[in-house]
Amino acid sequence: MNETPSDSLATFDTDEAKWAAVLARDPAADDAFVYAVRTTGIYCRPTCPSRRPRRENAEFHADAAAAERAGYRPCQRCRPQEPSLTQRHARSVARACRLIEESQDLPSLDELAQVAGLSRFHFHRVFKSVTGLTPRAYAVACRAERARRTLTQRETITEAIYEAGFNSSGRFYAGADRMLGMTPGRYREGGKGMEIHFALGECSLGNILVATSEKGICAISLGSDPEQLLQEFQERFANANLLPGGKRFDAWVAKVVAFVEAPGVGCHCRWIFVVPPFSSASGRR
Template sequence: MLDVLTTHTSTGFRDDEARLAAVRRRDAAADGAFLYSVATTGVYCRPSCAARPALRHNIAFHATRQDAERAGFRPCKRCHPDLPPRAEREAALVAAACRMIEASEEAPALASLAAEAGISPHYFHRMFRRIAGVTPKAYGAAHRQARVQASLAAGAGVTEAIYHAGFNSSGRFYATADAMLGMTASHYREGGPGEMIQHAFGHCSLGSVLVAATGRGVCAILLGDDEAALQADLRARFPKAALRAAGPEFAGWVAQVVAFVEHPGGSDALALPLDIRGTVFQRRVWEVLRAIPPGETLSYAAVAAKLGQPAAVRAVAGACAANSLAVAVPCHRVVASTGALAGYRWGVQRKRALLARERA
C-alpha cells in the first residue's frame, strides 16, 4: 500500500528508457510527467492509458500536449490526455460539493449535489465517499459540528452556536449531538475507551506522514522520520482509543493530506472533515492559528493578545505544542517575538521548510 501513497515527482522519468518502462506498466504515477504518441494510430496518450501496447519504434515522447499536437497527434479518446487527469477532475467536483455543503444552512439533497456535478446520484455518492472518505451526509454533519465548536470557542452562547451551524431548533441539535460526538464531551477530548481510530502512513518531502481519523474526520496529522515513533506519538495522544491500521479505502484521504502538506498555501484547502479535539483554550488558540494566511506568521505574544489574554504567552506555546493536526492547524506559522522560528513539535527544519514553501 505504501507505494500507492508515495507522491512521485517528475524527476523519476528523465530518460526514454524510464518513460518507456512507465508506459509498459501503465504507471499512473507518471501521468502529468510526460505524454507519448503512437505513430501508427496518430494519437497521443497518458502513460497510464489502457490502450493496446505499441511497438517501441512507433512511440515518441512529448513534454506537453502542445508538443504532441504540434507534432500532428490527436488526443486519445480513451485516456483524454487533453483534460486534467480524472482523479483531479473528480477531486475538483468533490471539493465543489464540499463547498456547497458548507455554504448551505440545511444539508443539500444528494440529488442536487449530483446534478451540480453533472453525474448520477448513485455514481456521485460513490465518488464522494471514495475521495472524501465519508458520505456527503456525514461530511455535512461533521461540518455543522465544527461550526458549533468554532462558535462556542469564539464565545458564542450555545443557542447562538446551534443556530449559526444551521440547526433550526435546539431540539434537533441535542438529538444529533450524541451522534456527532459519539460520547460525552470529556471522553471525546481524550479519545474514549473503545473508540476506533484508523491510521495509515504516507510520504512527503518532509518525511513520513501519519494520518489518523475517527468516524467524524481526521483527528491527527503527524510528521516524522520514523513510522514506529509516529505510531507511538499517536498512541500517546489517544491513550484510550483502539488504533487500527486503515484499509486501502483510506488511501484517498492520505493522498489528500500529502498533497495539502506539499502545498499548504495552494488553492485547494484540505477538503476533509477535521475532528479537532482539545480544551476550550486550546481550540481558541487553534482557531486563531487557522486564520493566519499561508506565508504569514504571528508571534506567540500576538496570538495571546488576539485572545484577549496577553499574559498567556506560555499557554499559547503549550497549545501549539499540543496540536495534533500538523499543517491543517498551522502552528508552524507561530514564531518568537524576535522573528526566530522558536520550536516546532515536528522539528524546526520542517517548520523552516513549510514557511519557505508558503512564501515562495
Template sequence: MTLAARPAFDRALWESDCWARLEQRQADADRAFVYGVVSTGIYCRPGCPSRLPRRENVRFFADAAAARRAGFRACLRCDPDGASRAEREAALVAKAVALIESAEGRPAFDAIARSCGMSRHHFHRMFKAATSMTPGSYFAAIKKRRALDSLGQGESVTTAIAAAGYGSPSRFYEGVADLGARPRALSRGGAGEHIRFTVAACSLGFVLVAATQKGICAIELGDGADALAADFRRRFARACLAEDAAFSQAVADVVTLVEEPSRAFALPLDVRGTVFQEKIWRLLREIPPGETMTYGELAAKAGCPSAVRAVARACASNAIAVAIPCHRVVGKGGTLTGYRWGVERKAALLKREGR
C-alpha cells in the same frame, strides 16, 4: 565552491518508467507525459481508457506540444489537450463543496451528484478520494464549525445549535465531545473554563503555551510577549486563567522542545479541528525529526493525493507549534514555503533537527 555536475538525462530509463506507469494506468501520470501510438497517429494521456497498445508502437513525449510536433493528433476520448481527469475531478469537488456549504439544512446529496454528472456512488467515491471525508462527514464538520463560530460570537447554545442545522441538541454534543471546553463556556468567551497560559522567552522570540484540563491546546510563537498574550485573551476573554508550579514545568518542557525540536514531547495535547485536520495533524507527528515531507507526499499518505491545498490549509490551521511539527512539511524540491509563525523560524527549527 564547486557545483556537482548534473546527471545526464537517461531517456531509456525515462521511457521504461513511463511504460510501467502506462501499464498501470496511473492517474497521477497524466501531468507527467503523453504517449503517441505509431499505428494510429494518435497521442493520449496515460489514463486514457483505450486499449493498451503494443510497446513497439508507443512513443513517449514530455508534453502534448512535443507529440504534435512529431505529427501525432489528439485522442478524442481522453482529450490530452484539455484538463486532466484529476483537474476535472478537483473542479467537481470544489463545486460540490460550494453546494454543500451553501445548503440550507441537510444537503440533497443525490441532487449534488446529478449536478456533477455522476451517480451518487461515483460522487461519494470521488469526494472521499479528494478530501479524505465522505460528503456526510464534510457536512458534519461544517455544522460543527458553524456552531463553534456562533458560540465564539456569544450566541446561546440553543441558538447556535439551531442555526448550524443540528436536528437535536444530542447530535451536537456527540459531535463536539472532543472540544476540551464546554459549548456553553465557549459561548461566553471561555467563561467557566480553567485555561492556564503564559508567555516565555525563547531563542525564536517568545512562545505562548496554553492548556485546558485535557492538555496543551496552544503553542504559539511570536516577536512580542504582549501581542501573543493580547490575542489569546481576546479569544478567551472570560476564561479563568491561572498559573501553578505544574504548569510552569510544562512551559519549561515546551521551551526545551523549541530549543531541541527533535526531543520527544510526552505532555498530553488538547487537539481541536475538523476530522480531516486532525487526521493531517496525526500524520505530522509521525514524521521523524530530521526528515521532511512535501505537501503532496503528505496528501498521498492521508489517502487523498489530489487534496494538496486542503493539506496545506490544515498545516496552516495547526495551533500547536513544534509538538505537532508542521514545520517538517516543505514545498516541491524542499523549498521552505509559508509557516504560520514565519519562514525564518521554520528554517531554524529544521536546522536544529539536523536538516
C-alpha cells in the same frame, strides 16, 4: 519533522519513472504528463489502452499543449486533450461540496448527485474516494467548522450553536470535545487554562498546523505562510499554554498529512476534522 508522507508518494520526475508508469498504466500519472510516439505522431495519457510503443519511440511532455506544440496530435481513444476522469470527478465533487457548505441542512443524496451530474450510487462512491468522507460526514464537519467560527463571533453560545445549523444544544454539547478539543466555553475564552500541543508540517497544499488538547484535536490549518499559521493559532488560543509537540505528536501530524495527500485512503484516527472546505482547495481532491 524531516519527512512527510508526501515524500513517499509516486513522482514522475525522470523519464525512467514516466516510462514505468506508462507500462503499468498507472492512474496516478494521468494528470502528471503525456507521452508521444514518434512513429505515429500521436500523444496519449499514461493509462491509454492502446498498444505500448517501443521505448526508443516514446517521448514525454508536461501536458497536451506541450505535446501539440511539438507537432503531435491527440489519441482518439484516451482523448488526452480533455479533462481526465480524475479531474472530472474532482470538479463534480467540488460542486457538491459547495452546495453542502452553503446549506444549513444536509441536501439529499439525490440533490447532491444531480448537482454533480452522477447517479446517486456512483456519486456516493466518487465523493468518498475523492474526499475520504461520506457526504454526510463532510456536512457534519462543515457544520462543526461554522460552529467554531460563530462561537467567537456571537454574543452567546446558544446563538452560535443554532446559527451553525445545530437543531439542539444537547446534540452540540455531546460532540463538543470531538469538534473543538475542549468545551465551547473554553473555546470562546481562547482555550483558557488548557494545555495545547502543536506542530507545523508540510504537504502538497502548503504548510499545515495541527494542535491537540487532552480532549482531542482543536486545530488543523493549511496555508502558504507558516509564520501566519502560527500567529493565527496563537491568537485563537491566546489564553492557553501552547507547547511544541514531541515525536509521538509528529506521528499524529503525519497521519493528517497522509489524509490530505490521499483522502481516499481515509484517516484511521479517533477524530474527524476537515481542513478548509474542499470546494475552495485549489485544484485539489
